[in-house]
Amino acid sequence: xxxxxxxxxxxxxxxxxxxxxxxxxxxxxxxxxxxxxxxxxxxxxxxxxxxxxxxxxxxxxxxxxxxxxxxxxxxxxxxxxxxxxxxxxxxxxxxxxxxxxxxxxx
Numbered sequence: 001x002x003x004x005x006x007x008x009x010x011x012x013x014x015x016x017x018x019x020x021x022x023x024x025x026x027x028x029x030x031x032x033x034x035x036x037x038x039x040x041x042x043x044x045x046x047x048x049x050x051x052x053x054x055x056x057x058x059x060x061x062x063x064x065x066x067x068x069x070x071x072x073x074x075x076x077x078x079x080x081x082x083x084x085x086x087x088x089x090x091x092x093x094x095x096x097x098x099x100x101x102x103x104x105x106x
Contacts, residue, residue, distance in 0.1 A: 019063035038106035
């Protein structure tokens with residue numbers, strides 16, 4: 001199913017907010033964009049270590065481009081790029097929970 005303009009724009013905003021918070025080392029904001037399913041697999045303390053290691057290794061990165069590939073019900077696939085190409089994500093899974101899009105690629 002092709003995404004509507006509104007749902008695509010909303011999802012793109014969430015992806016960008018997540019990516020920007022992640023590489024600013026803003027654990028609270030980044031973790032708030034993670035799905036409940038992923039939070040069960042990766043508790044906040046473990047997530048924070050992963051995030052801080054990424055920021056230590058790559059520094060602050062900005063999200064350059066977000067492309068919503070597919071929205072099907074409450075699941076989406078999104079590709080997005082950072083300033084460093086090795087950080088780019090292709091067809092990463094996102095899930096809509098209680099009306100909000102959340103990172104679900106865990």
